[in-house]
Amino acid sequence: MTAENSRDFPISWEEIHRDSKALAWRLSDTHHWEGIIAITRGGMVPACIIARELNIRHIQTLCIDTYDHKEKGEPHIINAPDIADGGRGWILVDDLADTGTTLKVARKLYPHAHCACVYGKPAGINMVDTYITEVSQNTWIHFPWDLSFQYSIPIANQRHETQNNSGS
Numbered sequence: 001m002t003a004e005n006s007r008d009f010p011i012s013w014e015e016i017h018r019d020s021k022a023l024a025w026r027l028s029d030t031h032h033w034e035g036i037i038a039i040t041r042g043g044m045v046p047a048c049i050i051a052r053e054l055n056i057r058h059i060q061t062l063c064i065d066t067y068d069h070k071e072k073g074e075p076h077i078i079n080a081p082d083i084a085d086g087g088r089g090w091i092l093v094d095d096l097a098d099t100g101t102t103l104k105v106a107r108k109l110y111p112h113a114h115c116a117c118v119y120g121k122p123a124g125i126n127m128v129d130t131y132i133t134e135v136s137q138n139t140w141i142h143f144p145w146d147l148s149f150q151y152s153i154p155i156a157n158q159r160h161e162t163q164n165n166s167g168s
Contacts, residue, residue, distance in 0.1 A: 087113030
């Protein structure tokens with residue numbers, strides 16, 4: 001993804017709460033759930049909100065390291081809870097289905113779990129059973145736990161700077 005065609009999409013705490021609650025609403029009619037497997041770190045906040053809304057007390061964490069804010073690498077499992085029956089009756093929760101890399105690992109570990117993400121991109125959405133919002137593949141979602149308040153350049157000025165830097 002190049003800087004010229006990438007789009008920034010900041011999500012506020014209120015938006016992640018609202019969208020996670022909407023995900024819980026969709027999951028409430030689906031099944032009686034045994035528990036939640038939160039994919040860390042991004043899935044922890046949505047998992048807590050979903051657990052509250054569905055009155056689920058049993059929460060485990062699946063810790064997979066695939067990338068930082070700049071670079072993607074090979075998935076590395078840091079912790080995988082021992083869940084019986086391939087995760088049947090459990091919800092795998094993550095914030096975002098991006099390329100599907102993390103979810104492929106999670107699905108292999110828990111093939112019978114129900115995979116739920118708040119946001120999804122075209123390359124990863126096929127790994128998800130339930131989601132709330134789809135965004136384009138070239139969109140970079142900025143979650144509130146990754147942000148700090150600072151000045152934001154207006155969109156018109158960003159386009160002007162891009163044109164000047166490309167020699168137009």
